Amino acid sequence: MGRLQRRAPITATERLRDQVAHALRAALISGELRPGEVYSAPGLAEDFGISATPVREAMLDLAREGLVEPVRNKGFRVTEVDERDLDQYTEIRLLIEVPMTGRITRTAARADLEALRPVAEEIVRAARDHDLIGYLEADRRFHLTLLGLAGNERLVETVGDLRKRSRLYGLTGLDERGELIPSAEEHLELLELMLAGDAQAAEACMTRHLGHVRSLWARD
Structure with missing residues (x-):
């Protein structure tokens, strides 16, 4: 399971869920989060220095966009595009x-x-x-x-x-x-x-x- 590099702390200037979703999209673009890899909400939350709940909510937002898919009892897999x-x-x-x-x-x-x-x-x-x-x-x-x-x-x-x-x-x-x-x-x-x-x-x-x-x- 991959991990994000340590990032700047998430602030309270906007809704936490939206901030995390934006940061995760950025990680997808940069290649930090790779297609086919499975990432857990608690693991990503540790990288961000926050609780797992907003990370899980953000990942569900990305799932609705088709960028990731839930994997039972494991987390979320980055969608592969063929x-x-x-x-x-x-x-x-x-x-x-x-x-x-x-x-x-x-x-x-x-x-x-x-x-x-x-x-x-x-x-x-x-x-x-x-x-x-x-x-x-x-x-x-x-x-x-x-x-x-x-x-x-x-x-x-x-x-x-x-x-x-x-x-x-x-x-x-x-x-x-x-x-x-x-x-x-x-x-x-x-x-x-x-x-x-x-x-x-x-x-x-x-x-x-x-x-x-x-x-x-x-x-x-």
Whole structure:
């Protein structure tokens, strides 16, 4: 059973359960918590210097997101994502995000699209700084905020769930090979095409972006 490196104490500035869940997601991204490994709530609680209850609650939150699965009398196993899963997640995202990109390009207010520029720049900056947690958070905000301009909350929730289930795969390897930056820069390219009102080119860019991400996963 693996263990986390000793971390800074959890504070009382926000709900303890949420803090632990965020810290565990960070550990998943960094590779401290590895796919297939089983971790106990008491063991993780010892690493955090807190009781086991908020850790167990946080792990249940991650289980609902599909990131871990309960193992009876042992703890939680980090979910493994295989190639078939990744292909299916990517296919669904292509079916949703590509046509929605075209629709949003034709209907969104220019000011709403411009508001995404700082987020796109944040994605690139995080990639250059090797800030994987910052990269994921900014990337999530960009894609979900963009989809939100279509006004369909259920659609945004669906894509958000797909991202949670696949976002951890291969990210550290991409960063180490310097391949995260080109993917990050595609967000700025997409935004410029949408601001220019070129729906067809924007759809093509989104198709290329999602396909690019999937091909990079396959090389990890």
